[in-house]
Amino acid sequence: MDFLIELLISTLIVVGGIFGLVGSFGLAKLPDLMTRLHAPTKATTLGVGAVLIASMAHVLWDEGRLSLHELLITLFLFLTAPITANFIAKLYLHTEPNLAAKLPSATTEYGWANFDPPPRSGDDEPDSLTGPRRGD
C-alpha cells in the first residue's frame, strides 16, 4: 500500500513538472504576445494543481490529517491568473500600433473599453455596468 501511494504521489509530481515545463516552453515558442499568454495561463494551472494534490495526498497519508492550505493556493491562483492575463492583454491592446482598427467591433454602438469612453450616465440604458448607483 505504501508503495502504491508513493507511486501515485510521485506520478502527480512528475505530471505537474511536465505541465509546468510545457507552459514555460510555450511561452518561449509561441509567436506573439497574445498567443504566448495562452501557455502560462493554462498549462501551468494543471501543473500547479497536480503538485498541490500530491502535497495533500502526502500530508493525508504521512501525518493523517487533512491539509487545506493547498485549496487556498488553488483559490488564489484562480483569482490572480485571469486578472494578470487580462492586464497583459490590455497592455498589448494599447501598445500594438493600429490594432484598434483590426479588432472585430463590439455588438453595440460603443467600442472597446480600452479605446472608447463609457456611455454617459443619463443615457437611456438599462442597468449595465455603468447603470445608476444605488444610495446616491
Place this chain on the structure above:
Amino acid sequence: MKPQPGGGRDGKGSRSLFARLLPHPLLTLTVIVVWMMLLNGFSRGGLLLGLALGIVVPQLTTAFWPQRPRVRRPLKIAEYVLVVLRDILVANVKVAYIVLFRSNSQLRPHFIVIPLEIYSPEAITVLAGTITMTPGTLSADLSADGRSLLVHCLDTGDRDGEVAGIKQSYEARLKEIFE
C-alpha cells in the same frame, strides 16, 4: 439592480440590527472560511477570531461595496465549478498539445466577440475569468458599455461555434446563478 433590504446607505436609522452588524453576510462567511483554512486546523479560539474578523472586515470595507452581489441559486455554483474544472483539465492537455506538436505557422489565432446577456458585474467578472482559464481562449477586453466581451482564441477554425459554446456552457449557467 434592485435595492436589497439593508444593502444600501439609505436611511441609517431604518436598518435592522442584523444589517448593521453584518452589512455583507456573504463576505463575512468568506472571511471566516478563508481564515479557518489559513489556520489549517480547527480550534475554538481560531473560530472566535475568525468570527471577529468576519464581523469587523465587512464593516470597515462596506464603503467599497456599493452593490452587493446577489446569489440566486447557490447550489448551481457546485455544478458550475465542476464543469469549469473538467474544462480546465481538457484545456491544459489541449494547449500542451498545441504548444508541443503544432508549428507556429499552423496556428489560427483570432479575436472573437461574445455578446453578453448577463448584467451583474460579478457574473461578467466570473465569466471573463472562466474564459481565461479554459480551452484556448483568453478574455482581453470588455466593451465600453459592458455589453460584449473581446476574447482571443489560440487556435480556432469555427468562430461562431466557439462563441456558442462559451455562451451555452458558462454564460447560461452564470445567468441562472446570479440573475
